[in-house]
Amino acid sequence: MAVTSTAEQGRTFIDEGDPADHFFNIxxxxxxxxxxxxxxxxxxxxxxxxxxxxxxxxxNSYAFSAEAIEPVQYCRFSRAKLRMMLDDFPALEKRLLDVASNELVAAQEQMLLLGRKTARERVASFLLARRLESAACVSPAVHVHLPMTRSDIADYLGLTIETVSRTLTGLKADKLIGIPHPSEIIILNHQGLTAQAGGH
Amino acid sequence: MAVTSTAEQGRTFIDEGDPADHFFNIxxxxxxxxxxxxxxxxxxxxxxxxxxxxxxxxxNSYAFSAEAIEPVQYCRFSRAKLRMMLDDFPALEKRLLDVASNELVAAQEQMLLLGRKTARERVASFLLARRLESAACVSPAVHVHLPMTRSDIADYLGLTIETVSRTLTGLKADKLIGIPHPSEIIILNHQGLTAQAGGH
DNA sequence: GAACGCATTTGACGCAAATCAATCAGGCAA
DNA sequence: TTGCCTGATTGATTTGCGTCAAATGCGTTC
Structure with a gap:
């Protein structure tokens, strides 16, 4: 019923359009x-x-695909099982509603980014959001780790690889960030970066 | 507790950032x-x-604003009242989870549109989506009513008024749609329009 | 029906980001 | 170490859409 699996790097474990008979928890x-x-x-x-x-x-079909960037471990339920669990534990339903609501808010923020922000604003917003997410981890947290490639960032921000790269270089030239390694960004001037993010 | 109100045209009845102490049903x-x-x-x-x-x-604050395009009637609850109702009627929670899930799927589709589609694909997608929504109403339904202004359409599609107008004119020139009135569109070639929408 | 105001359309031009094209840097195998 | 492969950066050029500006159409009021 509930199966734990691992998807190695690059593996697609949900395919857009496939029958949606499972529910996942990473x-x-x-x-x-x-x-x-x-x-x-x-x-x-x-x-x-x-x-x-x-x-x-x-x-009855998945609206998106999911692919492992790093090795992903997940727990998989059949939807029937999920329905049973929801009946047994009403609190789970509340939790899922909260999760969905939060994702909806994030999606709306992303629509604003994709529809109305410039390339520089998008990249700055992205770095700040990443920093917030990983805030729980490292203490100084001015250090942002990017597990995804430039291609992923571009496809997330509605830009091209080249524009993402150029924009990061530009932010670095303005002393707002440091780039010790392509996948490691250091936020040198948090306030300045926020100002570049569309001041929201 | 539950108050029914009306917002006349142009009235903002939810303000982004305000304390979110109410829940609305239009x-x-x-x-x-x-x-x-x-x-x-x-x-x-x-x-x-x-x-x-x-x-x-x-x-605890609204993530977006809401403004009446046409006169809007709505029912308003305090969030405390909503919480009580959720406790009393578990089915309501299921319903809300369904609603939120559907909105999430729509939001993801809109992200694809905003991040990756051309102006022509966006406008074509928009008209087709509008047609689906109003399908329940008029029977032939090749007739699409647009209650919102070009400015609204532009801000929804991440374009400018001018580009929306030019694109509609272009689709008309290609005999895919007719424009008897700025707020009335007739889909003349459904298949052709679908092909222009990014074939999704 | 004349005159005003607002939304929409149409036109000319400019620019931010895409595209096309090398070049560079780092990880890995031989 | 050398060579290769993949991902990132940098450069040159193009272009789709935005900006600026003017004209058109339509509903409303006088």
């Missing part, structure tokens, strides 16, 4: 969630980490 | 839901019609 690692157009264009709708629930869809 | 009319940046840029995250729930946020 226990470790990071996955990218995305939708694709027939010609290959891709929009990453979010990154899912530890504790994230996937597969809430009401419809 | 009983008639249409509202635009949007987020704004300090400099005035605006992203409409959706249009809410009859039956739509608003104010699900977990946080």
């Amino acid at each position: 226990t470790s690692g990071t996955a990218r969630l995305f939708k694709s157009l027939p010609d290959g264009r891709r929009q990453i709708t979010g990154f899912a980490g530890r504790g994230h629930f996937l597969g809430l869809a009401v419809s | 009983t008639s009319g249409t509202a635009r839901l949007f987020k704004s940046l300090p400099d005035g840029r605006r992203q409409i995250t959706g249009f809410a019609g009859r039956g739509h729930f608003l104010g699900l946020a977990v946080s």
Whole structure:
């Protein structure tokens, strides 16, 4: 009923359009969630980490795909099982509603970013959001780890790889961030970066 | 506790950032839901019609504003009242979870549109989505009514008024749609329009 | 029906980001 | 160490859409 599995790096464990008969809970690692157009264009709708629930869809097919960026461990239930659990533990339903509400708020914020922000604002917003997420981990936390590639960041922010790279270089030139390694960013001027993020 | 009110056209009845102490259910009319940046840029995250729930946020302030496009009638509860109702009627919680899940799917589709589709694909997608929504009403339903202004459409699709107008004119020139009136669109070639929408 | 105001359309031009094209840097196997 | 492969950066050029500006159409009031 509830199976624990691992998806190695790069493995797609949810396919957009497939019958949605399972519900997932990620226990470790990071996955990218995305939708694709027939010609290959891709929009990453979010990154899912530890504790994230996937597969809430009401419809009978998944609305997005999920792929492991780092090795991902997850717990998988059949939807029938989920329904039983929801009946047995009403508190779980409350929890899922909270989760969905929060994701909705995040999605609306992302729509603002995709529809109305400039490239620089998008990248700055992204770094600040990443910092918040990982705040629980390292103490200084001006240190932001990016487990995903430039291609992932571009597809998340509605930009191209080149623009993401150029924008990061630009922020570095303005002494707002440091880039010791492509996947490690240091926020040197938090206030300045916030000002570049569209001041929201 | 539960108050029925009316917001005349143009009236803002939810303000982004205000304390979120109420929960709304629209009983008639249409509202635009949007987020704004300090400099005035605006992203409409959706249009809410009859039956739509608003104010699900977990946080203590509204994540978006709501403004009446047409006169809007709504029912308003305090969040305390909502909590009581949720305790009394577990089915309501299920319903809200379904609603939130559906909105999440729609939000992801909109992210794909905003992040990766061209102007023409956005407008075509928008018209087709509008047609689906109003499908329940008129029978032929090739007739799409747009209660919102070009400015609203632009802010929903992440474009400018001018681009929306030019794109509609272009679709008309290609005999895919007819525009008897700015707020009335006729879909002349459904299949052709679908092909222009990014084939999704 | 004349005159005003607002939304929409149309036109000319500019620019931010995309595209096309090398080049560079780091990890890994031989 | 050398060479290769993959991902990131940097550079040159193009372009789709935004900006600025003017014209058109339509509903409303006088």
